[in-house]
Amino acid sequence: MHMKNTFLYSFLVAVTLMGTSCNTQSIDPSKPVYVQIETSMGNVTVRLYEDTPLHRDNFIRLCQTHAYDGVLFHRIIRDFVVQGGDPDSKAHEPGVFYGENGGGYTVPAEILPKYFNKRGALIDAKEGDDVNPERASAGTQFCFVQGKKWTDAGLDSMEQRINQIRQNWLYQVFRNRLLKQHPELANNDQQEALHLEATRLLQDTLAVLPPAVIPAEHREVYKSIGGSPHLDGSVTIFGEVVEGLDIVEKMSEVKTDSNDRPLEDVMIKGTKVVQEL
Numbered sequence: 001m002h003m004k005n006t007f008l009y010s011f012l013v014a015v016t017l018m019g020t021s022c023n024t025q026s027i028d029p030s031k032p033v034y035v036q037i038e039t040s041m042g043n044v045t046v047r048l049y050e051d052t053p054l055h056r057d058n059f060i061r062l063c064q065t066h067a068y069d070g071v072l073f074h075r076i077i078r079d080f081v082v083q084g085g086d087p088d089s090k091a092h093e094p095g096v097f098y099g100e101n102g103g104g105y106t107v108p109a110e111i112l113p114k115y116f117n118k119r120g121a122l123i124d125a126k127e128g129d130d131v132n133p134e135r136a137s138a139g140t141q142f143c144f145v146q147g148k149k150w151t152d153a154g155l156d157s158m159e160q161r162i163n164q165i166r167q168n169w170l171y172q173v174f175r176n177r178l179l180k181q182h183p184e185l186a187n188n189d190q191q192e193a194l195h196l197e198a199t200r201l202l203q204d205t206l207a208v209l210p211p212a213v214i215p216a217e218h219r220e221v222y223k224s225i226g227g228s229p230h231l232d233g234s235v236t237i238f239g240e241v242v243e244g245l246d247i248v249e250k251m252s253e254v255k256t257d258s259n260d261r262p263l264e265d266v267m268i269k270g271t272k273v274v275q276e277l
Contacts (some may be wrong), residue, residue, distance in 0.1 A: 004188070005082045007182060007198050012227040027055065027060060027273060027275065028275065029050070029056070029057070030050075031275050032047060032048075032274065032275060033047070033048045033050075033056060033060065033274075033275060034046065034047050034052075034242070034273070034274050034275065034276075034277055035047070035048065035059065035060075035271055035272070035273050035274075036271065036272045036274060036275045037063075037244075037254065037268060037270075037271050038268070038270045038271070038272075039073070039247065039251075039266065039267065039268055039269060039271040040265070040266055040267040040269060041246035041247055041250055041251055041266055042087065042244060042246075043243070043244050043247065044144070044241055044243070044244035044245075044247050044248060044251065045241070045242050045243035045244055045277065046122050046239045046240060046241050046242065047239055047240055047242050048060070048238060048239040049115070049237075049238050049239055049240075051110075051112065052110040052112065052236060052237070052238040052239075053110075054107050054108055054110055055107055055110055055124065055137065055236055055238035055239075056074070056127075056238060056239075058107050058139065058257075059142070059239075060066070060194070060273055061173065061270035062140060062271075063273050064273055065131075065273070067103075067140065067233075068084075068085065068088070068140075068270075068271050069268065069269065069270055069271070070090040070092075070189060070267065070268070070269075071084055071085060071086065071087065071090055071188075071267070071268045072084060072086070072089035072090075072092065072098060072261075072262075072265055072266060072267055072268075073091050073251060073262065073266040073267070073268070074086055074089045074098035074099050074261050075099055075259075075260045075265070076096075076251055076252060076254060076256055076258075076260060076261075076262055077252075077260050078143075078146070078252045079146065079147060079148040079252070080146060080147060080228055080243050081123075081144065081145055081146060081147075081228065082134075082143060082144040082146055082168060082248055082251045082252055083099070083141065083142070083144075084101070084141070084142065084266075084268060085103075085125065085138070085140045085141035085142050085145040086098045086101045086102070086140070087101050087103060087140060088100070088101045092265055092267075094263075095257070097259045097261065099141075099262065100138055100222060101140075102125070102137075102138025102139050102140055102141050103138065103139035103140035103141075104139065105139040106126075106137060106138060106139055107124070107136060107137040107139060107236075108134070108136055108137075109124075109134060109135040109136055109137065109236050110236045110238065111135065111233065111234070111235065111236050111237075112224070112237070113125065113141070113233065115237035116214075116221070116227070116229070116232050116237070117145045117147065117227045117228045117229060117231040117232055117235070117237065118145065118147075118218075118221050118222065118225055118227040118240075119146060119147050119225050119226040119227045119245070120144065120225075120240050120241035120245050120248065121143065121144075121145040121227065121237050121239075121240050121241075121242065122142060122143075122144060122145075122238055122239035122240055123143050123145060123231065123235045123236065123237050124137030124138065124141070124142060124235055124236040124238070125137065125141035125142060125143055126138050126139045126235070129165075129169040129234075130171045130172055133140075133169065133172040133173045133175075133176045133233075135169075135234065135236075137236050144248045144251075145227055145228050145231070146226075146227040146228075146248055146249065146251075146252040147222075147226045147227035147229075148224070148226050148227075149222070149224070149226040150219075150222045150223055150227075150229065151223065152190070152219070152223070153177065155214055155219055155222060155223075155229060158214065158229040158230050158266075159211075159212065159213060159214055161230045162212050162214070162229070162230055162232055162233060162234075163211050163212050165230065165233075165234055166212055166233060166234070167202065167206065168233065170202050170205060170206075171198055171199070171202050173204035174197075174198040174201040174202055174205075175194060175198040178198060179193060179194070179199055185197075189273060212232075212233060214229055214232065242277070243277070251266055254266060
């Protein structure tokens with residue numbers, strides 16, 4: 001997927017919202033924004049966070065223009081996530097693997113440490129850090145976090161995983177930066193030099209960077225409510241389910257094929273953006 005810079009993206013979203021405002025309810029971004037999502041299994045309402053405005057405005061635009069009508073939840077993994085938003089899935093072709101289409105654009109990352117992947121979090125979907133070190137979100141795809149309840153021992157293990165993910169990401173960031181500064185390092189005979197320099201930068205950073213930890217207040221939520229803590233710090237969280245979490249739970253229990261696609265389609269029937277519940 002192609003990256004767009006933050007300014008250009010914000011401009012395009014603003015233009016689109018102005019263009020659709022004649023046909024949709026006017027939204028005041030200074031007040032809470034909710035989206036009611038009607039699915040084939042029941043209704044789910046999410047609140048969009050004010051401090052992730054690029055993702056908020058993108059989601060508002062998609063929902064107000066009915067871009068999600070007929071789209072499937074194409075990837076469901078119990079104790080993890082319920083994912084949808086691939087425009088191609090409107091075809092509803094049996095047995096087809098969906099998830100490759102994110103709308104043809106990306107949204108710049110808005111990863112804030114105060115948000116974490118508790119059950120019911122609304123998060124982005126994106127390509128992996130090896131090809132997407134900027135962690136830009138796929139334009140149209142999103143996930144509900146379902147997850148599971150954790151013990152302290154399990155959360156200790158997740159902390160180790162978070163730090164490994166961060167270490168791998170930093171390596172890719174440094175590698176990508178070096179390639180931009182020194183394009184000749186992309187040559188086959190320069191791969192070892194590229195790896196060594198990226199590794200040196202990584203080690204220098206880790207020497208002064210404290211390890212990531214799951215805060216005590218987040219741990220309590222993971223133990224009592226559940227979630228997917230290994231995603232913390234690596235995905236944009238731009239909202240949360242405020243009504244219909246039981247519907248997300250029902251979705252997570254459906255039978256799926258080897259590609260995690262439900263055997264019986266789970267579909268978005270419609271969306272509505274509101275400011276009062």
